[in-house]
Amino acid sequence: MTDPTGRAVPVRFWTPARLAVTAAILVGILGIGAIVYVVTGPAAEDDPAALSRRFSTAIDWQACGDGLRCADVDAPLDWHDTTTGSISLKLIKHTATGTREGTLLVNPGGPGGSGVDFVGGDVHQAVDPALAEHFDVIGFDPRGVGESSPVRCYGAKEMDRYLYGILPGAIGSAKWLAASRRADADFAAACADRTGPLISHVDTESVARDLDLIRSDLGEKKLDYLGYSYGTYLGTIYAGLFPERVGRFVFDGADNPWSDGGGSTDDEGATDQAVGFDGDLRNYVAACIAGSREAVPQGSCPLAGSTDAGMTQVKSILDRVAASPLRAKDGRLLGDATLATAIAEALYDTTSWPRLTTAFRHVQAGDPAAAFALADDYNGRSPKGRYYDNSAEAFDAVTCLESPGEDSATALRKDAAKIQAEAPVLGKYQAYSDLLCAQWPTEVADFPEPVRAPGAGSILVIGSTGDPATPYADAxxxxxxxxxxxxxxxVGDGHTAYDLGDSCIDSAVDSFLRTGATPAGAAARCD
Structure with missing residues (x-):
């Protein structure tokens, strides 16, 4: 999707509603921020396996409130260079409430999602009661994220200016491109300056190696893992590196950058994602106009006519806000890209459709508050203007370390035209997603060959037919x-499927993780 200035970036791959935790809970669980440690003594050989053995140590769990236990794990900054120091990884554990059957590591997605928040806020955000009863559920903040050694870029006011400021000119125009380059270059420079050497080592392969270090520290011969969205890509990379250590893996909302035959720079991924969001928007519009309680629990739909007419009306609302931004009580201006971000936030989960209906009603009446609330949820911004975490900054750091970006106006406009042709309402805000990464100060990491992971344990891949962020074809x-x-x-709309009230999906995942049974035939489809 875009960040709300109109600078287009890929959609962060998680369901934001899963990550909602209060500041009070976070303070109680997390305490003081992570510390970066320095490795001393002679360097080991340039060998990831040797490094893993060197850093492996029993985890020192400490109580951190509400029956949870927390710990820090020391990991190498650079898995291929022992002389560069080390970083800290924050873990949190919810102990099985009943008969323990194993340990399950979970990742909420992103890149940039906090596994500590995920499990610490409420373990049932991560797993259903059956798994919480029988597994020690462990969340971790990947390198660069949250309470692990973090990526740091901007303070809250700077983030507000970067995320919510409105750039001059129409998206894609020469004036807009020049302003966007300047803003992106300033942001990238701040990230490099305030993060230091870590900025070059937050790639997914490094996180996968951290994950294996955690497995070793836990004393587990094999890893059982549940990854949502981007977490499925992390799990896939792990399976490619360590297939013999894969126990039972679940990938929900599969992110598969190889599905179109390309890598992380494949333009088809941005197009498919834009088409997915436009498609889910159509489903919302149809439900709204039909008066479905799923979209309109009370009052009336602010759209009318056919579904096509409703989509045209949404585009008109976006165009109207672009021409005349709406000022909120806190002084921020709601432009069309911020409104597009609000729409995307609501499309992740059909339970948010009523909020989108309210946002459209209020925007049509000149009130941007409901739209800002959705966009703020997407960006992790509190009502008081603070940011709950560094997820947006970590997302950019990981994405740009793994994507080369594009700075050519000609190439960008060509790609934008293709995206907008296939996703005429929201595609405009998916376009130009390569611009930020072209300003990024790090070398691009090598992109891996398609992972097949022969010899790995069973991997259950869940796909939703109406998933806007990670298309079903990827799964x-x-x-x-x-x-x-x-x-x-x-079969249904929304991003990810497990632990959201679908008993068919939940029972299949629970059975797989507890017994290894994989659904087949009719049991492999939940209507």
Whole structure:
């Protein structure tokens, strides 16, 4: 999607509603921020396996409130250079409430999502009661994220200016491109300056190696893992590196950058994602106009006519806000890109559709508050103007370390035209997603060959037919690509499927993680 200045960036791959925790809970659980440690003594050989053995140590769990236990794990800054120092990884554990059957590591997605918040806020955000009863559920903040050694870029006021300021000119115009480059370059420079050497080492492969270090520290011969969205990509990379250490893996909302035959720079990914959001928006518009309680629990729909007419009306609302931004009580201006971000936030989960209906009603009446509330949820901004975490900054750091970006106006406009042709309402805000990464101060990491992971344990890949952020085709392709992949299909809208009230999906995942049974035939589809 875009950040709300109109600078287009890919959609962060998680369901934001899953990550809602209060500041009070965070302070109680997390305490003081992470510390970066320095490695001393002679360097080990340039060998990731040797480094893992060197850093592996029993985890010192400490009580951190509400029956939870927290710990810090020391990991190498650079898995291929022992002389560069080390970083700290924050872990949190919810102990099985009943008969313990194993340990399950979870990742909420992102990149940039906090596993500590995910499990610490409420373990049932991460897993359902059956798994919480029988597994020690462990969340961790990946390197660069939250309470692990973090990426740091801007303070709250600077983030507000960067995320909510409105750039001059129409998106894609020469004036807009020049302003966007300046703003992005300033942001990238701040990230490099305030983060230091870590900025070059937050790639997914490094996180996967951290994950294996955690497995070793836990004393587990094999890893059981549940990853949502980007967390599925992290899990896939892990399976490619350490197939013999894969126990039972679940990938929900599969992110598969190889599904179109390309890598992380493949333009098809941005197009497919834009088409996914436009498609889910159509489903919302149809439900709204039909008066479905799913979208309009009370009052009336602010859109009318056919679904096509409703989509045109949404585009008109976006165009109207672009021409005349709406000022909120806190002084911020709601432009069309901020409104597009609000729309995207609501499309992640159908339970947020009523909030989108309210936002459209209020915007049409000149009140931007409901739209800002959605956009703020997406960006992790509190009502008082503070940011709950560094997820937006970490997302950019990981994405740009793994994507080369594009600075050519000609190439950018060509790609934008293609995206907008296939996603005429929201595609405009998915376009130009390569611009920020072209300003990024790090070298791009090598992108891996398609992972097949022969010899890995079973991997259950869940795809939702109406997933806007990670298209269903990605799940189908990934399940086929992985040698031990098994596809579980959910028919419905929204991003991710497990632990959201679908008993068919929940029972299939629980059974797989507890017994290893993979759904097949009719059982592999939940209507």
């Amino acid at each position: 189908v392709a990934l399940a086929k690509q992985l040698k031990t992949g098994h596809l579980l299909t959910r």
